[in-house]
Amino acid sequence: MIRFEDVSVTYDDAAAPTVAGVDLTVPEGELVLLVGPSGVGKSTLLGTVSGLVPHFTGGTLRGRVTVAGRDTRTHKPRELADVVGTVGQDPLSHFVTDTVEDELAYGMESLGLAPDVMRRRVEETLDLLGLADLRERPIATLSGGQQQRVAIGSVLTPHPEVLVLDEPTSALDPAAAEEVLAVLQRLVHDLGTTVLLAEHRLERVVQYADQVLLLPSPGAAPVLGTPADVMAVAPVYPPVVGLGRLAGWEPLPLTVRDARRRAGDLRSQLAVAGSCSAGAMGVPPVRAEPGASGSVGTTSVARPLESRASRWPTWLRRRHSAQERQAEGTSVAVTENLAVRRARVEALRRVDLQVTAGETLALMGRNGAGKSTLLNTLVGMLEPSTGSVRLGRATPHRTAPRELIRHVGLVPQEPRDLLHADTVAAECASADHDAGAAPGTCRALVGELLPGIADDIHPRDLSEGQRLTLALAVVLTAKPPLLLLDEPTRGLDYAAKARLVQHLRGLADAGHAIVLATHDVELAAELAHRVVILADGEVVADGPTADVVVSSPSFAPQVTKILAPQKWLTVAQVRAALDGAA
Known part of the structure; x- marks a missing residue:
């Protein structure tokens, strides 16, 4: 179905190919999982299948990629749309229409399908992905995970022969991720759809794969084999x-x-x-x-x-000392009877929360539970409908931004919202200036969290995980007492996540309070002292990590289940x- 013949891709001004020596076949009706560290070229390789590389991204493609017999060098993405469905890392860049139902129908309209066929497939997809209750919702009002499901649904409705998915579960809660992966498995087993997907959260997907394609390092020849054989030698697992x-x-x-x-x-x-x-x-x-x-x-x-x-061990001493600070420490953030309305939706209700210095708190819950809304309220982007929010003596939505960054910093789900300069070096210089930090402070953080990134690279040329890490360094430059992170491991491989965990532990040990909204149960198990679970805008669980996640089938990490x-x-x-x- 998909044939790579000695494929390499080299971008303009790059000293070496991003991917090289790819010579293999992906059979029809198999799910092939693409794995490897961040920045090894997984998204590039996926782009060669859909025709986005090189027609949209530029660069030089050598060798030959054929999909269902069509050469992607001579067929542009729109000429492959009937056989290849693609969902990238950023669902917002994927949408063309305003509402969920319209987005699901758009691809079929472009292919000229009959109205009765379109109606039936839209209904099937709404049910498959649990989107029926959202059919009339504006896409802009959906949570990141809900948007991810809509993006996946929009490429399912035309019934392509090949699905190319880049981090398809990165913004989904555990239950929603299982539903999406179950749908993909049904498409593979029942309809013979060929699925090629890249995913860093291997704990979610490796058991579904027929084969695993490992890219060990940038430009290195890939390794294709059974999941067990590849996992035995892979640097990520x-x-x-x-x-x-x-x-x-x-x-x-x-x-x-x-x-x-x-x-x-x-x-x-x-x-x-x-x-x-x-x-x-x-x-x-x-x-x-x-x-x-x-x-x-x-x-x-x-x-x-x-x-x-x-x-x-050091990690136990840090966790123990942080628990002592939690019991005795000062409050960095307090919400009392907090409620927030967004349009006609009551996104938060009766939220009473206290975050203390040195504490790491994980906000968890299904997509749309109110996690991002709570973070945006803490950082002053949203005003409470009722109740109050205090950061020390500051009220976030009434505090000037230049003053607020000395109290709180937010790394959003979409790091591009924070990045505006043309190079990494300019981004870091701007962060130093805004925070009143010594020149080089931000760049040193980037070097620690993201080794090997050149000063002159444009942030848009970084991978999703690399952009997120750059945004984190920009926020950390101001050393805010309260650090908020929305899905901080989205797009990060295990090594990058380990570096992030180490750095966040150091911040907590230095007295910073950290609140992270995450669907990554492994991150919560590794880092959080306390877990708060939200459901429909309300706090339904709040306690030490082990007490909360061990009792939850959805939020228990793999080691706990085993x-x-x-x-x-x-x-x-x-x-x-x-x-x-x-």
């Missing part, structure tokens, strides 16, 4: 694979179910290693001291807490416990 590597399981499990079946011995080792529930909640698993009373795995009382704490009923959250926690027991 989901937590279930990380746990399998740690435990030495062969072959590596790709699903929670497969891992649970093999985790009996590991659970026994962890039970001996220490108190599992305490370890997961930030109180470390500690081996019983010689001569201590009590059963194996209980925390010893023979040694003072302070002495034991000095032997904890090792339940023990309350471990991350592979790092399991590794620390096993190392401590060795």
Whole structure:
């Protein structure tokens, strides 16, 4: 169905090809998952299939890409529209009409399909993607995840033979992501649709793939194979694979179910290693001291807490100290009986929330629950309908922007909203000036979070994850006491996410309060001290991370599902416990 023949792509002024040596075939009716670190050319390779590369993006395409027998060099994207449906990383750039129903119909109108066929397919797609209640809504009023589903639906209605999807679940909550992936699987299995998708959240998608295509580094030849074979050598892999590597399981499990079946011995080792529930909640698993009373795995009382704490791994000491600050720290942000209306929708209702210095709080909930609305209210972009918001002594919507950035900073879902300069260097210089920071402050942050990015590159030429990281550095330059992040791991690979987590931990340790709205349950497990779940604009859960996510089938991380009923959250926690027991 898709044939790559010695394909390489080189952009203007680039010293080397972005992708090179691609020579392979994607068979009809298979789901092929494209993986690799950020910036290796995944989006470029997807663009060669739809014809966007080079017809829209520019650059030089060498070799040959054919889709259903059509050469993408000689067929422009509009001439491939009946066989290839494409959804990019940014759904807003995809939309042509104003309402959900019109957007779903637009592609079919362009192909000249009969009205009765269009009506039937629109209804089918509304049901498939859970969009029926939104059919008359203006697209501009939808949440990011809802927009993502509409973008996917708009390319499904023409019934293309090939679907090309770039980060299709990046803005979706776990339940919505499962629904979308189930739809893609049905299209593959029942209709023979060929699906080529790139995704960083491998924990969501690897089990659905027939084959995995790995781009190991920029310009390197790709590796195509079965998911288990590729995950065994890939530099990026989901937590279930990380746990399998740690435990030495062969072959590596790709699903929670497969891992649970093999985790009996590991659970026994962890039970001996220490108190599992305490370890997961930030109180470390500690081996019983010689001569201590009590059963194996209980925390010893023979040694003072302070002495034991000095032997904890760094990440446990940081989480413990942050929990102490949460109990004793000062409030950075407070909302009381907060309500916000957006048009005719009551987006927030009766929200009482307190965020303290040094605390990292994860806002979670389904798409449209009010997470982004709450962040926008905290940063002063929205005015409360009732209730109040305070940042120290400041009221956000009544505070001048130049003063407000010294209290709070927001990294939005769309980083381009913050980026306006022509180069990375100019963007950083502007951030230093606005924040009153020493020259070079922002650029140093970019170098830490995003190694290898040149000063003269235009922000639009960065990948989605790289743009988000640049926006984060711009906001962090002002060192606001309260940092707000809306889907901060969208477009980030595991290595980039690990660097982000390390930096955010350092900020929390220095006393900054961090609130992140996220669908990334693995990020919440790794970073958050506290989780707040919103539903229909109301707070329905608020508590320590382990207490909230372990009890939730939707928001529990993979390690928790595998090792339940023990309350471990991350592979790092399991590794620390096993190392401590060795």
